[in-house]
Amino acid sequence: MKDVAQHAGVSTATVSRVLNGHAAPTPETRERVLAAIEELGYRPNALARSLRTTSTQTLGLVISDLLNPFFAEIARAVEDEARSHGYCVVIGNADESAEQEATYVRTLLDRRVDGLLLCPATDDPSLVREVSAGGVPLVLLDRTVRGATCPVVRADGSEALTALARRLVGAGHSRIGVIAGPPDTSTGRERSDVFTGALGGAAQIVHGDFRQESGSQAAAKLIDDGVTALVAMDNLMGLGALGEIKARGLRIPHDIAIAVFDDQPWFPLLDPPITVIAQPTVEMGRAAARSLLALIDGQQPDDVRLSAKLVLRGSCGEAEL
């Protein structure tokens, strides 16, 4: 910057003013500064700028698992929305580990992100408290924690899950297996609670960890137990369950019905296509980003609940109804 100033025959202050679009500088000096910048290939140091302004124009996003397409979609939506407001997003991948999540959150805070978007790995509120204590704007995404005091953006699957339960019961299923998420996550508990509630308690539940492998194992256990329908509460566990079904040579929906929470582009390719509960991922990501930006702006955004939708495709025997 000093070089640029010298080159243009002005002070660094003036260079700064040109850079920040202040009204002050004469068109003529502005021209000279711009020319010098161009010639020297000068680029301002964002670190120094942030140190001075205490604003990084950056949002932190800590997600549970980058390899889970559901979160990848959310990440992309967050990024789109943020960019359209002049913000950058730094993504941290917690890999469904509370420890790694905490590490990332602290790293992002140390780098002074202007706000934080968090998909909590567990419903333990301690990390959330830590962030709040630091006074950093925080929004929870997809999952919540016990006694959360910050805005939460998530999908509401109640209606869809209830409809699905009715559908399965109506199709004559009396032994239904639920492949649920971890009991210490809000989505892991709520989805299976709502579903089994609608079922009237006639379900068998196995908890997985939102990963493919756990879906296979849970499916194996439930099939051995004689269920005639399987509901996977996450796309990765659904993938695992489908693999187990295929490995056993079972036919869908004749031998076993299946539905999956989260839609994926390849579900319609299977035979029969898979019935799913689709979450509005893009809207969730965008809404979360907007809420966080509002919070940063000093406003008090409300919680957001977007509803998930049941998409019937045939894997629950819909065609036969």
Next chain:
Amino acid sequence: MKDVAQHAGVSTATVSRVLNGHAAPTPETRERVLAAIEELGYRPNALARSLRTTSTQTLGLVISDLLNPFFAEIARAVEDEARSHGYCVVIGNADESAEQEATYVRTLLDRRVDGLLLCPATDDPSLVREVSAGGVPLVLLDRTVRGATCPVVRADGSEALTALARRLVGAGHSRIGVIAGPPDTSTGRERSDVFTGALGGAAQIVHGDFRQESGSQAAAKLIDDGVTALVAMDNLMGLGALGEIKARGLRIPHDIAIAVFDDQPWFPLLDPPITVIAQPTVEMGRAAARSLLALIDGQQPDDVRLSAKLVLRGSCGEAEL
């Protein structure tokens, strides 16, 4: 930091020394400082630290498309490797747009990442030159650019593609359709060049853009032209092609054979399972991170070429051979 110093009855210099694990401070003063840090919940400002040390312990990764599982896997591998070396990764999503790619690269440079990993959207070398001119360590990943002078890490699909070509010809296919990537990307060109070369020129090529929609359109065109086999040079275009095949009610491999570049966890679930050319994504990501760290360390890492492997599953009529 001043607060901590006061609280512990020392100078900020001593606090700094404790923070950075210098040998100097007495165990006793160290103890006091640590206590003060704990009590005040002090966290060092990474911005200020980086400004002073000119090192951010951060790697930039600009990828073509976060929603493409291939890149998501790479991103995760890069992150794992980087973290194990004490580095953090900032991911930028270029969305297959050269413009957005350039924006992200500049943003990352402005934030003074210690090095940059780039999956170039096109083979135009100008952006790469710009980075190199800035003296920032740079490694190209998956794709290269014309006249690249920096280390490149990528998969070599020649052997697998040649084997696939032989297989298809051996199975009696004489009209083979290739769904290639954009001609202005190295992977878009090379894969179809190698494949059609091995075929002896008897292929019809349609270029897509590494996205699902373009895969459907390309497949439609090629099927209309009467091909009996389809090879998609990327998993997303493969997804699109499979959708088009399903929509037309064609049977694989009887009516049409298909193979896809990139493996995906759901390919084995289809009936028949899809034959693929699998890239070593994890190793690519890790190798790229290692190369970049070596470069940052002042070494001169060589290019890395990992070989992709043909995985026969049945969608090219292997069972009938």
Next chain:
DNA sequence: TTGTACGCGTTATCAG
């Protein structure tokens, strides 16, 4: 071993 003082690259205040 510890403290003082300077500088990293910016922005903002205050004179002029």
Next chain:
DNA sequence: CTGATAACGCGTACAA
């Protein structure tokens, strides 16, 4: 409209 100058939070030579 422009130019000194202080300050952002930290690391480090230098002196004590």
